[in-house]
Amino acid sequence: MSAQSPASMSLMEQELNRAQIREIFTSFNRSHQRCFTDCVNKFDRRSVSDSEKNCVANCVAKYMNTTQRISMRFQEHQAMITGGGAVAQGQGK
């Protein structure tokens, strides 16, 4: 979290901060659930096997690559929409 005192952080900054943290932990929980679902299928014992741990570790790395790529493309599309909109407005004048 920011080291700024709350008084100096605007309300908007604080809320954005919270939203960002919420996004991070939700993504974490989501990847955990997805990888658990895909990698753990046997419940013959309580402890996690090494192959399950491996699978989960790889899954998490892959999940991160996936979300980063999606995020990149999403931002590109956003830029296209807003940038394209501005160009269209200019042309309409």
Place this chain on the structure above:
Amino acid sequence: SWFGLGGGSQQQAGRPPSGSPDERLLVSQQMLEVEMMQDLYNRVMESCNTKCVQPSYNDTELTKAEAVCIDRCVAKYMELHEVVGNKLQQISQQQSDTAAKAAAAVQQSGAARPTGS
């Protein structure tokens, strides 16, 4: 906590005055952690229900097999919580190391260039 959020250590040392912006920030940080735990809880619930309980509803009671499966499912899920956390930390560490190296390389190449005037 995994995030280092929440004022666990701050609770003993001087609590901020009630209603102050500092206290509000502290409370909102702790609430985020509560939210995270609730989300985790919901996901364990969903996962182990799906994994362990067969969708045939002739009986209301859990079979012994289902009960044992649930116990082990929760145990495994929580054990993996740490594995996932460590892996994510490792990845973000690697990424910030790579970024730092790239930044350093850019700086160096900039310094090596002769200043034209």
